[in-house]
Amino acid sequence: MTDRLDVSDKTAISMPMKNLLAILSAVGIGVWAFFGIQERLNILETTSKLAEKDLNQVTERLAGDIEKNNQFRIKWPRGEMGSLPADSEQFMLIEHMSGQMEKMQAQLEAMMNNKVNIEFMQKQIEKLQTQVEKLQEEHRTFKAQNGKSY
Numbered sequence: 001m002t003d004r005l006d007v008s009d010k011t012a013i014s015m016p017m018k019n020l021l022a023i024l025s026a027v028g029i030g031v032w033a034f035f036g037i038q039e040r041l042n043i044l045e046t047t048s049k050l051a052e053k054d055l056n057q058v059t060e061r062l063a064g065d066i067e068k069n070n071q072f073r074i075k076w077p078r079g080e081m082g083s084l085p086a087d088s089e090q091f092m093l094i095e096h097m098s099g100q101m102e103k104m105q106a107q108l109e110a111m112m113n114n115k116v117n118i119e120f121m122q123k124q125i126e127k128l129q130t131q132v133e134k135l136q137e138e139h140r141t142f143k144a145q146n147g148k149s150y
Contacts, residue, residue: 075081083091
């Protein structure tokens with residue numbers, strides 16, 4: 001019962017050459033397929049990492065753009081971020097018109113004083129007219145009483 005198999009570096013194996021080539025070919029194809037799969041996994045992992053990095057950059061840029069948009073949306077109407085050239089032109093026109101309005105207001109105020117003066121003068125003229133009429137009446141009565149004309 002010695003079914004023992006002694007294997008050493010001097011053990012001889014006899015096998016047909018066709019089988020040996022088939023085994024070597026199968027091992028070669030297996031190694032080639034393993035490294036092909038390994039390379040494909042490396043490519044996919046690298047692509048995934050690059051896509052994740054790009055996604056993170058895009059997300060950060062988008063978050064920055066959203067923040068800038070919020071600042072713009074809030075600060076632009078307040079005039080804290082400048083103004084359009086058309087707005088600047090309108091502001092200049094408004095300022096010019098405001099100056100003209102101030103001049104017209106001053107003229108109106110001066111005219112209001114003139115109105116008071118004119119009304120005062122009209123009253124004075126009416127008084128003078130009544131006094132002149134009294135004098136004329138007195139002169140007529142004096143002339144009628146004395147019968148002389150001067």
